[in-house]
Each structure stands twice: as structure tokens, then as C-alpha cells.
Amino acid sequence: MKNPKVVALGGGHGLYASLSALRTVTDRLTAVVTVADDGGSSGRLRRELGVIPPGDLRMALAALCGDDEWGRTWSEVIQHRFRSEGGLHEHAVGNLLIVALWELLGDTVEGLGWVGRLLGAQGRVLPMATVPLDIVADVLGADPELPDVITQVRGQVACAGTAGKVLGVSLVPPDPPASPQALQAIEEADWVVFGPGSWFTSVLPHLKVPELQRALVETKARRAVALNLAPQPGETDDFSQQAHLEVLARHAPDLRIDVVLADSGVVEEPEVLDKAVQELGGSLLLAEVAMQDGSPRHDPALLAQAFVQIFSTGAGGPRNPGHW
Incomplete structure (x- = not known):
């Protein structure tokens, strides 16, 4: 094929x-x-503005950039993170660009399309859901002192970093x-x-x-x-x-x-x-x-x-x- x-x-x-x-x-x-990230720049934008987290969408767009000078440059630009002592610290340029287009256009998919065209992305990027999600994991031994107890851990960052064994995941909502x-x-x-x-x-x-x-x-x-x-x-x-x-x-x-x-x-x-x-x-x-x-x-x-x-x-x- x-x-x-x-x-x-x-x-x-x-x-x-x-x-x-x-x-x-x-x-x-x-x-x-996926649109469940709750950490870093994405998590901050999600909590402050109520948007779906843009970070994984940004990375997908960066991956679709071409190998020419235009593609390499824009891939680096949207992946660039600010370093400062203030509120911009660790924010990714691409995250801010994506969220700005969402606010201006009022349409998540259309906003991603505009970013894709700017980057010359070789493909398109879509969110899996239209609302931000939380991952909830069933974890065995999340508490090291209770290794045989299954508890629930909420949030992508917490699930990814749990000390226990993840048995399965669900979503909220x-x-x-x-x-x-x-x-x-x-x-x-x-x-x-x-x-x-x-x-x-x-x-x-x-x-x-x-x-x-x-x-x-x-x-x-x-x-x-x-x-x-x-x-x-x-x-x-x-x-x-x-x-x-x-x-x-x-x-x-x-x-x-x-x-x-x-x-x-x-x-x-x-x-x-x-x-x-x-x-x-x-x-x-x-x-x-x-x-x-x-x-x-x-x-x-x-x-x-x-x-x-x-x-x-x-x-x-x-x-x-x-x-x-």
C-alpha cells in the first residue's frame, strides 16, 4: 500500500x-x-485558562516539521522554553502560540491547523477529546508501607511517577x-x-x-x-x-x-x-x-x-x- x-x-x-x-x-x-497532561507549562495553562493541555499537541506538531531550514527552525522555536525568574519560566513558546490561536479563533482544531500551516507540518494534529481529562490509575502498593493495597492515583504526573504498580487507568470525566x-x-x-x-x-x-x-x-x-x-x-x-x-x-x-x-x-x-x-x-x-x-x-x-x-x-x- x-x-x-x-x-x-x-x-x-x-x-x-x-x-x-x-x-x-x-x-x-x-x-x-492525548489531552490529560497536568504538569509543567501545559498544566499551568490548563489550570489558569481552562483549556485542554497543549504540550503533547505541540510536540506532535514539532515532529511533523520538515527537514528543511524552515521546518527545523520552527520546530526549535515552538519547542523553546523560556528561562526566567518570573511567570514565563518553563513555558514553551508553542504552548503559548497554540493557546493564543484558540482564544482568537474559538476553535481548537482550527487553531491547531493554523499552527500546522505556519510550521509546514507534514500531517495534521487533533486532540482525542474536546475537554481536558484527568487520568486515574488503580495502583498496587502506591504507599510503600501498604504494598498489598490497591489505591487510586489521580493526574498524569502522579500516575507516571507512582511508586506502586499501575494495574489500569480510567478517565475523569x-x-x-x-x-x-x-x-x-x-x-x-x-x-x-x-x-x-x-x-x-x-x-x-x-x-x-x-x-x-x-x-x-x-x-x-x-x-x-x-x-x-x-x-x-x-x-x-x-x-x-x-x-x-x-x-x-x-x-x-x-x-x-x-x-x-x-x-x-x-x-x-x-x-x-x-x-x-x-x-x-x-x-x-x-x-x-x-x-x-x-x-x-x-x-x-x-x-x-x-x-x-x-x-x-x-x-x-x-x-x-x-x-x-
Whole structure:
């Protein structure tokens, strides 16, 4: 499949990685981004102005900037953070630009579109919901003195940094309105891509928006999951690759997955992972997609090559795990 319509779901650095790769594979790319951040510049703007947090949306737009001078410059500009002793400290330029356009235009999606055109973004960015959300995590042992007690932790920052084991997440409000444009993009997509990214705070929240989950289950698009290169500290400590898929299945039992992409260098038991993938209805593709410097980061060029194989063949290969 050449130039497929692709919808990528997630937030933060994980979505940045997938979009940096996908924008070189297709020019029909839509990012659907989580809106639950409550920390840093985004959290401050959210609390002060009542807007959806712009930070993950900003990062997605930066990832879609081109490799020419215009794209590189604007990507750096919107990612730039002020350093001061006053109220602007740590605010990202892009966050302020996005919120300014929201106030002027009165339309979240239109405002993001204007920023995208200014940046020359190679794709579009949409929020997954039209209202700001809070993530609530069920955590085992959040209190180190009560290791066998399950408690609830609220807020993306608190969930990501909990000392306990996250068992699952939900949203407040529990039935938020999904972005209509996001629902339409999923309906019309050829492929939907989940991950990589912070599993409980960036990837799974999409499946807790009822309208969005329904669209992801019912779409005729094929679905791919790109697994992380390493556990996320505070979220998925000690998680195996297959544990990520088991949690995904618990949060959306009716969701079928066509392909799971994992880095061949980090998968210790490919047969076990392949069995977990089969249980979701898909096939496994093992490929080298990590940076060669030893850091747990995806190499955009290698990740793009893996996506090309997925989109062109429609699967990871035969029942034995594919290796490329």
C-alpha cells in the first residue's frame, strides 16, 4: 500500500518518535493526541485558562516539521522554553502560540491547523477529546508501607511517577466527548498505529474514551502496535513486551490487532511474545528500530523502514515471528 491514510495515537516523546518516522512514509497522516497532561507549562495553562493541555499537541506538531531550514527552525522555536525568574519560566513558546490561536479563533482544531500551516507540518494534529481529562490509575502498593493495597492515583504526573504498580487507568470525566474530526479520521484510515509511548498515560487513555474506543474497534483500518524499547520508569517497571499487550487487551477486549512491531534486540522470548500477538489476532514483526547509541530511543529512519514493510505487506510475516 503506497501513501496510506494513517492515524497515529499517543502523546509525548513516544508519539513524537512515531510521527517523525511516519511523516517520511505517507503524506496522509493524522495524529490523535492525548489531552490529560497536568504538569509543567501545559498544566499551568490548563489550570489558569481552562483549556485542554497543549504540550503533547505541540510536540506532535514539532515532529511533523520538515527537514528543511524552515521546518527545523520552527520546530526549535515552538519547542523553546523560556528561562526566567518570573511567570514565563518553563513555558514553551508553542504552548503559548497554540493557546493564543484558540482564544482568537474559538476553535481548537482550527487553531491547531493554523499552527500546522505556519510550521509546514507534514500531517495534521487533533486532540482525542474536546475537554481536558484527568487520568486515574488503580495502583498496587502506591504507599510503600501498604504494598498489598490497591489505591487510586489521580493526574498524569502522579500516575507516571507512582511508586506502586499501575494495574489500569480510567478517565475523569468517564465519557468525554471525542473530537469529531478524530472519529472521522479513524473511520477513513487505512492503518491505525498505537505506540510507542508511556503505556498507561499516553497510549491506553485513547481506549478509555468510549466514542474513540468504539471507532477503533469498528474501523475497517488495519491496526498496528509499536512496542516500547524499555519499561517506562514509574509506569511499566519490570513489564515484559507481552505484558504491554495483555494490558492493552484488558482495556479494550474487543480490539483486534493486525501487526505488532518490536525491536529484535530487546525481545528476550520471541515465541512467547508471538503467542501474545496471536491472541490479539495479529502477527509479529521483529526489526531493528533502536538508535545505535544504546539509548532506549527509536531511530526515525529504521522505524520508517519497518512501517514501510508493515504497510506494504499488511502483516509481520508468517506465524513464525518475522525478522527484518
